[in-house]
Amino acid sequence: MAVQVKICGIKTEEALEAAIEAGADFVGFVFFAKSPRYVDAETAGRLAERARGRIRTVALLVDPSDADLDRVLTTVDPDIIQLHGAETPERVAEIRIQAARPVLKAVKVATAADIVAASAFPAADMFLFDAKPAKTASLPGGNGVPFDWPLLAQTPPDRPYMLSGGLTTDNISEAIRVTGAQAVDTSSGVERAPGEKDPAAIRRFVQAAKAVTERMPIEAA
Ligand SMILES: O=C(O)c1ccccc1NCC(=O)[C@H](O)[C@H](O)COP(=O)(O)O
Secondary structure, rough: OOEEEOOOOOOOOOHHHHHHHOOOOOOOEEEOOOOOOOHHHHHHHHHHHHHHOOOOEEEEEOOOOOHHHHHHHHHHOOOEEEEEOOOHHHHHHHHHHOOOOOOOEEEEEOOHHHHHHHHHHOOOOOEEEEEOOOOOOOOOOOOOOOOHHHHHHHHHOOOEEEEEEOOOOOHHHHHHHOOOOEEEEEOOHHHHOOOEEEEHHHHHHHHHHOOOOOOOOOOOO
């Protein structure tokens, strides 16, 4: 089966249609106000309506309150909830119940211990492994920075995951080959400026990811 691809940070019909036409499997909407990829719930709701039945939608939230989550569930009705903050295992479990749909928990990786620690989130259906942001980073994700991919081959996660963090058309085949990832996620790697998706770059990225047929992780060093 081809690698599954998520294009995160969709704000426009143009970018949504580019992801669908390219054959991506998921699109993400970022509900983090300080992000250049922020989209309000009404706009995301319209985009999600257009996407329904054509591609799965992911709502990316950072430490949401019950009211934040409820608003997104009601207005956008996403297929999946992505949690990209400092949510505790207990809070992820509460959100999983409130949302009544799959939860993708972002795990920020600097060392193998971060991957091992992910097993403390029993309520997460899937993980999204992203680079741990630098202390100086202004965003908790979407920073365009890769982590040390061999860590994933050396420390296999205990459930399905998406690989993310600084993935581009140029590095995606190596990233998949090194990790054995079955699903990948990009955002800033397919932009022409922060928050501005490039349809041609989306097409190239999806094509490059889907072209990788060999997904065995390389031998851990
Ligand atoms: O994209 C953002 O602005 C953002 C803001 C707050 C939390 C998470 C955010 N992005 C996460 C992602 O878009 C992806 O899921 C992933 O981290 C890949 O990002 P990138 O390194 O830019 O490809």
